[in-house]
Amino acid sequence: MxxxxxxxxxxxxPREWYGAVNPPVIHASLYSFGSLQEYLDAGEGKIKHYVYERLxxxxxxxxxxxxxxxxxxxxxxxxxxxxxxxxxxxxxxxxxxxxxxxxxxxxxxxxxxxxxxxxxxxxxxxxxxxxxxxxxxxxxxxxxxxxxxxxxxxxxxxxxxxxxxxxxxxxxxxxxxxxxxxxxxxxxxxxxxxxxxxxxxxxxxxxxxxxxxxxxxxxxxxxxxxxxxxxxxxxxxxxxxxxxxxxxxLRTLPLRMERHQSSALKVARWLEGRPEVREVLHPGLPSFPGYELAKSQMSGYSGLFSFRLQPRGEAARHRFVDTLLELFHLGYSWGGYESLIMPFIRYYTNDPELRAALGIDDDTYRISIGLEDPDDIIACIEKALAAWAQA
Ligand SMILES: Cc1ncc(COP(=O)(O)O)c(C=O)c1O
Missing domain, CATH: 3.40.640.10 (Type I PLP-dependent aspartate aminotransferase-like (Major domain))
Known part of the structure; x- marks a missing residue:
């Protein structure tokens, strides 16, 4: 299979779950015993019996x-x-x-x-x-x-x-x-x-x-x-x-990952061809330094990657991010159904040496490509880049 x-x-x-194809959610802090013997046997690990939710x-x-x-x-x-x-x-x-x-x-x-x-x-x-x-x-x-x-x-x-x-x-x-x-x-x-x-x-x-x-x-x-x-x-x-x-x-993970993968690669390749973009950091791009090693260890790519814009100052950064919010969310997590942007402006600011060593600067952004139509994602970034250029 x-x-x-x-x-x-x-x-x-399902046969143990009244035929339901999904597992029942059992809300329990405690699991009680039917006899003193059961209690003793469970304590000695002689029978499988749930005991307490934390366990x-x-x-x-x-x-x-x-x-x-x-x-x-x-x-x-x-x-x-x-x-x-x-x-x-x-x-x-x-x-x-x-x-x-x-x-x-x-x-x-x-x-x-x-x-x-x-x-x-x-x-x-x-x-x-x-x-x-x-x-x-x-x-x-x-x-x-x-x-x-x-x-x-x-x-x-x-x-x-x-x-x-x-x-x-x-x-x-x-x-x-x-x-x-x-x-x-x-x-x-x-x-x-x-x-x-x-x-x-x-x-x-x-x-x-x-x-x-x-x-x-x-x-x-x-x-x-x-x-x-x-x-x-x-x-x-x-x-x-x-x-x-x-x-x-988990039931939809393989389907979702296929879409995250293909959309992110499409967006990454598109960004790579843009004059506003200095570098795209995506392990699935041949231009990425770890590309060959990544290919030898992984069978696919997810939807999270970073890119660096040309330096253009603070006003341009605000125009870029705020225009993206027509479709993107702005925040710290990733891997959800929704596209998300995270600027590195606030990352490791108290440790400039680490920031430099990790290759992070104020014009680098991380995006998590969601399950939207990739053409809509690209159209939104294109609009944001136009706003960035006008600042
Ligand atoms: C790479 C990585 N590892 C671990 C964590 C921590 O996971 P959690 O927020 O579920 O505690 C995160 C959260 O952002 C993460 O990005």
Whole structure:
């Protein structure tokens, strides 16, 4: 059976659900027992019985089975947000005295966590450039515990060599984790390339409708058991209603991703031909520095990319963005049905060195291409560029 067919039905049990083709949403904080024996047997793990919502809920298990299937891993865990997934993973494995290697293009709050709580706990974080992932051996120390990757990065889409990073990590007994949100489990399966833990902000494409937060971790059973244990203590539990919506999102994920992919490539190619545009940063364009590596690791592209306009000053920026709002939304997330623009003006302004290293400036914009007709998207950007030129 093809993957997209199996995804639709995997983990579903209509016969146990009164014939319903979708899982029932069970609202429960507690699950009661029918006898003292049942209570004792459940406590000793002799029978499968739900106990308490923070530990497990039937609908989350359906979602987790579908994610493990997509990521080709033994197990998966669904949590209340992408950051719940990331923080639970880091706190499950990092201890005082450990050395933590993190790609410099990583999602901002991961940096905030490493430079804040983790540093205070005595964990030393060292950032490396995305290109260095091809040979991380010189960075490894005797106390290096984990390498954290995000490929493509979600600002300028820097690609890291996942196979090479996994190989070096294995040689040195170091764990690897990746934020795989951009590619989705449809277009990149890092576990197949040797990465241990695969994390998603399912808030983005998997949920797909900008109406919930979702975090996912996929990997081998043994490692997931540890993340699950920490996640239960931290309490970032995914609600059954949001688990339901996430499963509904998965039903159309392959269809939506095809449209995000084709529309974004169309818009990116169009932007590349415009004189107002200095550079387009999209891993699917041959002009993109990581194009070949991206092609060797991913089977498709999502709808999020960035572009740089010629410098033209503040008034032009306002005209450009405000004209885009006829169709685009302006905001920070991505991966929803709606097209969205995010200017980098406010990003890492307190760290000009990092800003420069990440290739971010005031005339660089990130767009998330939604499910609208791509011709309408292009017409809107064309109008915004005309307004920009007149400023
Ligand atoms: C690449 C990436 N990873 C992780 C996250 C965090 O996910 P969440 O907002 O679901 O906690 C985000 C959110 O924007 C993100 O863009």
């Amino acid at each position: 093809k993957r997209d067919t199996e995804l639709l039905h995997r983990g579903d049990k 497990a809920n039937p609908i989350r298990e359906v979602l987790e089975e579908k994610i493990a299937f997509l990521e080709k891993t033994e197990d998966a865990l669904a949590l209340a947000s992408g950051m719940a997934a990331i923080s639970s993973t880091l706190l499950a494995f990092l201890r005082t005295g450990d050395h933590f290697l993190v790609v410099s293009c990583v999602y901002g709050p991961v940096r905030a966590m490493a430079d804040g709580i983790l540093r205070e706990m005595g964990i030393e974080t060292e950032y490396f450039d995305a290109a260095e992932a091809a040979n991380l051996a010189p960075r490894i120390k005797p106390n290096t515990r984990m390498i954290f990757l995000e490929s493509p990065g979600s600002l300028t889409f820097d690609i890291q060599d996942l196979r090479a990073a996994a190989r070096v990590a294995k040689e040195h007994g170091v764990l690897t984790a990746i934020d795989n949100t951009w590619a989705t489990p449809l277009y990149q399966n890092p576990a197949e390339m040797g990465i241990d833990l695969v994390i998603h902000s399912g808030t983005k494409y998997i949920a797909g409708h900008s109406d919930l937060l979702l975090g996912l971790v996929a990997g081998p059973k043994e490692l997931l058991a540890r993340v699950r244990q920490v996640a239960r203590l931290l309490g970032g539990t995914l609600s059954p209603d949001d688990a339901y919506l996430a499963i509904r999102g």
